[in-house]
Amino acid sequence: MIRIMGILAMVAALVTALMLWLPAPGQHEPDGTAGMMLGVTHGQYSLDSWLPPDQRASGERILGATPLLQNQHIMGFGVGNPEPAPGDYDWSRLDERMDLIGRTGGVPVITLCCAPDWMKGGQAGTTNWDDLAAAPQPAHFGDFATLAAKVAERYPQVRYFQVWNELKGFWDDSAGGWDIAGFTDFYNQVYDAVKKVRPDALIGGPYVVLDLFAATTHPSAMRGAYGVVDQRSLDAITYWNTHKHGADFVALDASTLTRDQGLITSPGAASAIYADATRWARNLTGLPVWWSEFYPQAPENTDQARAVVTLDAVARAAEAGAAAMLLWQPQASADLPYAALWSAPPDVGPTSLTRAWTWLAPRLREGSVRITRDVPDSLVRFTDGPETLTLNLSGSAQQRLAPYSITLD
Numbered sequence: 001m002i003r004i005m006g007i008l009a010m011v012a013a014l015v016t017a018l019m020l021w022l023p024a025p026g027q028h029e030p031d032g033t034a035g036m037m038l039g040v041t042h043g044q045y046s047l048d049s050w051l052p053p054d055q056r057a058s059g060e061r062i063l064g065a066t067p068l069l070q071n072q073h074i075m076g077f078g079v080g081n082p083e084p085a086p087g088d089y090d091w092s093r094l095d096e097r098m099d100l101i102g103r104t105g106g107v108p109v110i111t112l113c114c115a116p117d118w119m120k121g122g123q124a125g126t127t128n129w130d131d132l133a134a135a136p137q138p139a140h141f142g143d144f145a146t147l148a149a150k151v152a153e154r155y156p157q158v159r160y161f162q163v164w165n166e167l168k169g170f171w172d173d174s175a176g177g178w179d180i181a182g183f184t185d186f187y188n189q190v191y192d193a194v195k196k197v198r199p200d201a202l203i204g205g206p207y208v209v210l211d212l213f214a215a216t217t218h219p220s221a222m223r224g225a226y227g228v229v230d231q232r233s234l235d236a237i238t239y240w241n242t243h244k245h246g247a248d249f250v251a252l253d254a255s256t257l258t259r260d261q262g263l264i265t266s267p268g269a270a271s272a273i274y275a276d277a278t279r280w281a282r283n284l285t286g287l288p289v290w291w292s293e294f295y296p297q298a299p300e301n302t303d304q305a306r307a308v309v310t311l312d313a314v315a316r317a318a319e320a321g322a323a324a325m326l327l328w329q330p331q332a333s334a335d336l337p338y339a340a341l342w343s344a345p346p347d348v349g350p351t352s353l354t355r356a357w358t359w360l361a362p363r364l365r366e367g368s369v370r371i372t373r374d375v376p377d378s379l380v381r382f383t384d385g386p387e388t389l390t391l392n393l394s395g396s397a398q399q400r401l402a403p404y405s406i407t408l409d
Contacts, residue, residue, distance in 0.1 A: 035323065035365065035367060036317070036318050036322055036323060036324065036325070036364040036365065036367075037068075037069050037107070037323065037324040037325075037361075037364070037365055038068055038069065038314065038324075038325055038327070038357065038360065038361040038364060038365070039068045039069025039070060039071060039106075039107070039109065039324060039325070039326045039327070040063075040068060040069070040070055040071065040326060040327045040328075040329075040330040040341065041071040041072075041073075041077075041111070041292070041293070041326045041327070041328050041329065041330075042070065042071065042072050042077065042078055042097055042100075042101075042329070042330070043077050043078060043328060043329030043331075043336075044076075044077060044078050044329070044333075045078070045329065045331045045333050045344070046059075046078055046097070046100070046329075046330070046331050047059040047060055047063065047100055047331070047348075048078070048096065048100075049096060051345060051348075052345075052346075055345050055346065055348040056348075058342070058348045058349055059331065059342045059348045060100075060103065060104050062341055062342045062349075062350060062354055062358075063100075063104040063106070063330065063341065063342075064103070064104035064105050064106075065358045066358050066361045066362050067105050067106065067107060067361075067362075067365075068106055068107065068361060069106065069107045069109050069160070069324060069326060070100075070101040070104070070106030070107065070108060070109065071108075071109035071110070071111055071162070071292075071326055072094070072097045072098065072101065072108075072109070072110060072111070073110075073111045073113050073114065073165065074094060074110060074111070074112060074113065074114075074147075074148075074151055075113070075114045075115065075116065075132070076113075076114050076129070076132045078093070078097060079093040079094045079096075079097055080092065080093040080094075080127075081116050081117070081127045082094060082116070082147065082151070083116045083147050084116060084117075084118075084124070084125050084126070084127060085116075085118060085124040085125045086118065086124060086143070088125075089150070091154065094151075098155055098157075098158075102157070107159075107160075108155065108157055108158040108159075108160075109158065109160040109161070109162065109326075110151060110152075110155065110158050110160070110161050110162070111161075111162040111164075111165055111207075111292075112144075112148045112151065112161055112162065112163050112164060112190055112194075113162075113163075113164045113165040113168065114132050114133065114134075114165070114168065115134070115135070115136040115140070115144050115147075116147075117131065118140075119136040119137065119140035119143050119144055120134045120135070120136055120137060120140075120169075121137055133168040133169055134168070134169045135164075135168060135169025135170050135182075135183075135186070136169075136186070138182065138185070138186075141185065141186045141189045141190075142189055144186070144189075144190065145189040145190045145192070145193035145194075146193060148161075148163075148190045148193055148194050149193040149194055149196065149197045149198075152194045152197055152198040152201055153197050153198070156198070158201075159200065159201060159202055160201075160202050160204070160249075161194060161201055161202070161203045161204070162203075162204050162205065162207055162251050162290075162292060163186075163187050163190050163191065163203060163204070163205040163206070163207070164183070164186070164187070164190075164205065164206075164207055165207055165292075166207055166208070166209050166253055166293075167180075167183055167206065167207070167208055167209070167236065170182060170183045170186075177232045177235075177236075178208075178232060178233075178235075178236045180206070180235070180236040180239045180240060181239065181243075183206060183236075183240070184206070184239065184240050184243045184244060187205050187206060187240065187244060188243075188244060188245040190203075191203050191205075191244070191245050191246055191247070192245055195246070202248035202249065203246070203247060203248055204247055204248055204249035204250060204251045204287075204290055205240060205244070205247060205250070205251055206236060206237060206240040206250075206251065207251040207252075207253060207292050208233050208236050208237050208240075208251075208252065208253065209233060209253045209254065210222075210229050210230070210233045210234075210252060210253065210254040210273070210277055211229070211230040211232075211233055211259055212226060212227040212228070212229060212230075212254070212255065212256070212257065212258045212259065212273065213227055213228055213230060213258050213259055213260050213261075214227050214228075214258045214260050214261040214264050215228075215260065216228055216230055216260075218230050218231045218232050219231060220233075220234050222234065222276055222277065222280060224269075224272050224273065224276060225264075225265040225266075225269040225270065225272065226256055226258075226264070226265060226269065226270040226271075226272060226273045227258040227261075227264055229273075229277070234280075237250070237252075237281065237284065237285075238284065241284055241285050247285070247287055248287070248288075249287050249288040249289070249290050249323060249324075250281050250285045250287045250288070250289055250290070251290045251292040252277055252278075252281060252289060252290065252291055252292065253291070253292050253293040253294070254273055254274065254277060254291075254293075254294060254295070255294075255295035255296075255297065256270035256271060256273060256295070256296045256297045256309075256313075257295070257297050262297075263297045263299065266377050266378075266393070266394075267296060267297065267298060267299065267308075267309045267312065267377075267393050268312060268376070268377030268378055268380075268393040268394075269377045270296070270297070271296055271309065271312045271313045271315075271316045272316060273316075274291065274294060274296075274313050274316040274317040274320070274322070275316040275317065275319055275320040276320075278291075278316075278317050278320035278321060278322045279320045279321070282320075282321060288322075288323035288324070289317075289320075289321070289322045289323055289324075290322070290323055290324040290325075290326070291317055291322060291324065291325040291326065292326055293326065293328050294310075294313050294317075294325060294326075294327075294328075295328070295338055296309040296310055296312065296313040296338075297309065298404065299395060300395065300403075300404055301337060302404070303332075303339070303351055303352045303353075304352040304404055304405065304406070305404035306337070306338055306339040306352070306353075307339045307351065307352035307353035307356065307406060308391050308392065308393060308404045308405065308406055309339075309393065310327070310338070310339040310353060311353070311356055311357075311360070311380070311382075311389075311391055311406070312380055312391055312393055313325075314360070314364075315371050315380050315382070315391075318364060318371060319371055327339070327340075327341065327357075330342065331343075331344060331348075332344045332351060339351070339352070339353045340353065341353060341354055341357060342354065352406065355408060356389055356406050356408060359387075359389060359408060360382060360389060363382070363384045368384050368385075369382045369383065369384045370382070370383045370384070371383075374399070375394075375398055375399075377393060378392065378393050378394040378398050379391065379392060379393070379394075379398055379399065379401075380393065387408070387409065388408070388409050389406070389407070389408045390406070390407045390408075390409070391405075391406055392404060392405045392406075
């Protein structure tokens with residue numbers, strides 16, 4: 001009996017060690033691709049009920065072709081005001097979007113943004129959409145946290161929650177920087193309220209934009225051919241990381257355009273920002289890294305070129321060990337010159353990105369794809385067994401491939 005108990009104790013110790021070694025949900029070993037999730041964020045335009053049934057069905061076939069993270073904000077971005085007056089809830093539009101996510105087999109994500117007007121100093125019962133980006137007043141941080149907890153309770157199928165969006169409303173003009181102390185107080189109240197009612201929820205922040213400059217008065221050590229990251233963005237993440245009550249992932253946002261000179265290098269070189277920032281955030285926080293938004297710029301304003309640079313950004317993040325990337329607004333629109341998964345009504349259908357994204361998503365999630373760069377900053381290959389997805393990032397022919405092209409063999 002003593003020997004049996006000893007063996008059981010050894011087994012228990014091994015199991016405990018294995019559990020400690022295994023990565024947390026969405027997390028994986030450095031410089032690997034296993035477990036990276038691709039997804040989308042539904043914006044103002046998506047597959048809503050007023051579209052003709054055939055157009056909506058076409059889009060839903062694309063969206064549901066493989067399981068994706070599908071993110072929805074709780075106010076704006078295609079849905080209404082969830083609490084127009086204190087205690088007066090309207091879930092109708094948010095319910096519709098959550099139903100869409102469920103019908104298409106998505107893994108639901110909710111972004112806890114934005115705030116009803118009465119929390120921002122406006123009049124209860126009214127909604128001024130021009131004021132959507134304003135932050136709640138500090139006296140109403142608790143009211144927003146209560147609303148966030150209501151959302152978490154209403155949608156128990158949602159496990160992932162992002163707190164706020166791009167630090168909207170938390171810029172301090174007088175200080176010339178982010179009011180990250182105020183935001184972190186806000187974040188902590190939301191985090192505590194959601195965790196109280198949903199201990200299983202996985203919550204992330206601070207969803208900071210990493211501003212790029214060709215030259216800046218606030219330079220950081222994060223720099224490359226793409227430019228230099230504004231130190232104030234990194235300081236915000238560092239402060240949040242030190243003072244947060246908790247987090248299950250860290251949320252980032254970046255474009256390859258510098259704010260002062262636009263794109264200053266080739267698309268393949270510029271996309272290195274997604275690798276550098278992923279490694280920096282992982283080293284700082286020890287958390288899985290989510291790219292809540294990413295905007296790689298294509299020199300040629302074509303659907304094909306936009307798809308190529310989008311997939312290259314995914315490759316960069318995957319190579320650095322990112323846990324998730326969300327494509328902003330999967331439905332194309334004239335005012336958003338970036339890649340989309342389906343074209344805008346009245347002709348809803350595939351884009352240049354659709355087939356490659358659908359092929360790549362499950363392979364990244366399962367960790368079965370290998371990424372290689374045959375010509376630095378020009379040719380990228382995703383390989384899974386006999387199948388290869390090849391990107392030509394160059395504006396000229398490379399190895400008999402058309403400029404800015406995608407092939408799947």
